Amino acid sequence: MDFIPRPYRHVAATVALTCFSIGLFSAHGSHLIDRHHAVEDAREAAAALEDTQTRLDVSISKAEQVVNSAKGLEDESDLAAAADALKASIVDAAAAAEEANDAATSVEIVTEGVTATSADQYVDETAQAAQEIEIEADITTDDLADAQAAVTDLAAVLDGEVDDPDVARAATEQLESAKQAIDQVTADVETEAQSLHAATQEVQLAKDLATLDTSVQSALATTVSSTELISAVGRRVVTSSTVTAALGADSALRAAATRAQEVDRSNADEVSTALADLESATTGLAATMEQLQVSHEAWVEDVNAERQAANDTLMAAYQEKVEAARAEWKAANKKAVGNNQGGWTGKPTGVAGSNGRVAASSLCTLDFDTSHQLQCAAAEALEAADAAYYSATGRHISITDSYRSYASQVATKANKPSTAAVPGTSNHGWGMAVDLDYASATWLAKNGAAYGWVHPTWARAGGSRPEWWHLEYVATSVGGFEAPAKPDLEELAVSAFAR
Known part of the structure; x- marks a missing residue:
């Protein structure tokens, strides 16, 4: 701050004595x-x-x-x-x-x-x-x-x-x-x-040393991770120079970490320089790894586009085979139904147990209604029919009765003496028959032949015991639908960075 006025003025004597000698x-x-x-x-x-x-x-x-x-x-x-x-x-x-x-x-x-x-x-x-x-x-x-x-x-x-x-x-x-x-x-x-x-x-040096130790460990861990990623990527990139750059940056970080471990810990300038080098090398590796990821994932996208196109072609051909096989299966079911218009008779092949006492291993629970069970082939066929029914109506087939144990047959006979079969003779006892609500029974009577289900002649109007709700499975010789083996599809590439 200037508190003395400048420049100083040179002044002559304060009193001018012009007349002195x-x-x-x-x-x-x-x-x-x-x-x-x-x-x-x-x-x-x-x-x-x-x-x-x-x-x-x-x-x-x-x-x-x-x-x-x-x-x-x-x-x-x-x-x-x-x-x-x-x-x-x-x-x-x-x-x-x-x-x-x-x-x-x-x-x-x-x-x-x-x-x-x-x-x-x-x-x-x-x-x-x-x-x-x-x-x-x-x-x-x-x-x-x-x-x-x-x-x-x-x-x-x-x-x-x-x-x-x-x-x-x-x-x-x-x-x-x-x-x-x-x-x-x-x-x-x-x-x-x-x-x-x-x-x-002194304090800053202590803090820098602590930071340096942590940074070295972090840098070494980073190089381990980046090395694994670079190896996983391999040459699967659209720009090969990104791999070279990543390898170089990874080596640079390793070298910086090694130098940091050997630094004179009493020299604040050296410690500070080591920290700066680590930070710079870490930033450099992060940038090159990001570029590598972009290059690699672009390769993944290109390759997957080709593989997906090839897989789509394979699956289209496969679907044609499935539809052809399903058509053959439905034709076989219809033939079996044509040969068994009177309904099912006898014990189904492969079923263990007796009427009303079928072994649990021979019964299957329905997927769309887990409160009901049927003989497994019958269950599979009804589930296929239910899928078609749901597609047409938006509703599942409504079942009122399915497999009926011997005790249940006795009770049913007591409640319906004129319509119920003699206990031990009902096809419900084999898991080969269902009773449905009116809408479901009407649709299955009309469309069930493709799935091996028939409305027996005796249960139709004019039959010996008309039961519009009763339908039976008769295509055990056909069995469930077996789709052709799926083709081997090309596995889609997954980004190494997503693992």
């Missing part, structure tokens, strides 16, 4: 030289003070930078104490500098022994000298008003507007005193700043 000037020559030197000394002191103030400003600025560098690390007690000490030193320095500034610029300088009387005496001596050389001079008290002032401000001294060299010397002392005060607080600030800087470096 050479003798008068000789009498006062030494006085003028003394005053000149005193003023020059004051100016040098002012310049030195300004340089000192500049040094303090620079020191405070650097100290504030040190304080800022310590932020975030102040959880360490020693570092926090050093930071607080430096902050206090900065505040004290600013206050001391302000005080010194005020002392050097605002306080008036009083020179000992210079009074109004001494100034009058100086005028008298000047007038006497003029009279002795007999030169007329028009000197009045007003012409020497500045010389009579016992109190002079600092700016007047530095501008050369004071005549008394003692006044200038007093100003010099005051400026030097201010400089010494600022020198002291500057030294305090620099000392505290050095202390905090050292503490900060």
